[in-house]
Amino acid sequence: MNKNHKKAIFVGECMIELNGDISSLGTSNSNMQVNFGGDTYNSAVYFNRLTDHKTNTFYCTALSNDNFSKKMILRFESENLNCEYIRRDGSTPPGLYSIEIDEHGERSFSYWRDQSPSKKIFTGLNGKTLIKNISKADTFYYSGITLGILDEIQQNQLIEIGHTAITSAFDLNYRNQLHSNKEKYKKLFKQINKSIDVHFVSYDDAKDLFNIKSPLEIFEILNNNKNLVLIRYENNIIFRDKYEEIRTIKVPHGEVVDTTAAGDSFNGAFLALFNNNKNIQIEENILNSHSITREVIKHKGAIISKEFMPKLN
Numbered sequence: 001m002n003k004n005h006k007k008a009i010f011v012g013e014c015m016i017e018l019n020g021d022i023s024s025l026g027t028s029n030s031n032m033q034v035n036f037g038g039d040t041y042n043s044a045v046y047f048n049r050l051t052d053h054k055t056n057t058f059y060c061t062a063l064s065n066d067n068f069s070k071k072m073i074l075r076f077e078s079e080n081l082n083c084e085y086i087r088r089d090g091s092t093p094p095g096l097y098s099i100e101i102d103e104h105g106e107r108s109f110s111y112w113r114d115q116s117p118s119k120k121i122f123t124g125l126n127g128k129t130l131i132k133n134i135s136k137a138d139t140f141y142y143s144g145i146t147l148g149i150l151d152e153i154q155q156n157q158l159i160e161i162g163h164t165a166i167t168s169a170f171d172l173n174y175r176n177q178l179h180s181n182k183e184k185y186k187k188l189f190k191q192i193n194k195s196i197d198v199h200f201v202s203y204d205d206a207k208d209l210f211n212i213k214s215p216l217e218i219f220e221i222l223n224n225n226k227n228l229v230l231i232r233y234e235n236n237i238i239f240r241d242k243y244e245e246i247r248t249i250k251v252p253h254g255e256v257v258d259t260t261a262a263g264d265s266f267n268g269a270f271l272a273l274f275n276n277n278k279n280i281q282i283e284e285n286i287l288n289s290h291s292i293t294r295e296v297i298k299h300k301g302a303i304i305s306k307e308f309m310p311k312l313n
Contacts, residue, residue: 006055008047008139008275009085009165011158012040012146013118014061014076015111016068018098032098035301036075039143039173042261042302045079046268046292047141049309052276058082060134062121064090069117079303085134087126090117111177113149122154131157139275140165141267144189144205148178159192167274169198171267174205182209193222193229198274200267203233219246228282230270232263237286249283251290253297261302266293273312288312 020032041059048057059081063069065088072094076083095113113119122131134140140162147155162168170192179185186209193199199222203215210221215233219240222229231238235253240246253262269289273280291310299308 006138006275007058008051008055008271009058009060009134009137009141010040010044010047011060011121011134011140011142011161012038013095013113013116013149014038014041014059014072015113015116016072016094016096018096020100022100036072037097037260037302039145039171039264040141041076042264043141043171043268043271044081045303046261046265046296047139047272047275048080048268049306050269050272050276050292050312055138055275056082058085058134060085060121060130062087062090062117062119063094064088064092064117066093068093085130087117087121087130089126090120092117094118116149119149119151120154121150122157131161135161135164137165139167139169139271141169141171141271143171144173144185145175145178147188147192148175148185155188159195162192163195167198167271168196169200169267169271170196171200171263172202172205172209173263174209176208179209186210190222193224193227197227198271199224199227199229200263200270201229201231202263203231206231216246230286232266237290239282239286241282247283249286251286251293254294256297258300259297262293262297264302265296266290269293 014036015038017035017037018032022030024030044057044059059076073083092115095116097111100108172189201218206218215231215238218231225243228241235250236248237251238248266289269292270285273285273288295308295310296304
């Protein structure tokens, strides 16, 4: 690793994923695919595929020494993610979730993450060392899901680490199961907005959390005037950069097979292109990043084969 290179750090939880049709499970065996998945991991992959060669991309999480943890690290390495900031001293396997598809093609999710080692990522002496190592990054990215699995002390530590980065980015990623105390997370997400440079928000998430009726209300709730807020709303990206006026860009999706990583791929691409060229126009960045999303959602699964990655000028 070249120490003169820029450092991009993505923090979160990657989980074991079970995916398949369980409609016959009541009477017979059911075949499900086993994979790995996680929002910040997905973003890290797309960031790393698109970023320049003068940037080291790190995935930061906490795992153990079990076979699933070992395989997960091999997967990270296959995507050329630096694993130096992954704790491996846990005592339990990674968390697990299932995507169940019924006879009508509808998806539902179940989670088993209470014993996930990621929940203790910043605890103990190794946690203190990790905090020191991941502070002052060039690009630092985490999400509401990252935040939601941590206790209050670690949440505050994570927010403070993000504040030390040159470019700190956050995806609200509100999940009702994970953020059941709505009032707490309303305050926490507003607090985070004051200390980050790029805030990615899905209108559907914000609508559920803040009980709003228009995406424009998000700019009133997340009123910082010191950062860039990008809102995914239907076939549009609505954004405001610092004190500038609110603008909207249409981003039609085209063919849709699987939207699992639509937002994750956009976020990773947007941050990579900004990392490559700090002077890139926001509109140009949005359109180029969305071209990645358009391709990703044509395929099943969160991570598409590298051969399908669009070529960006």
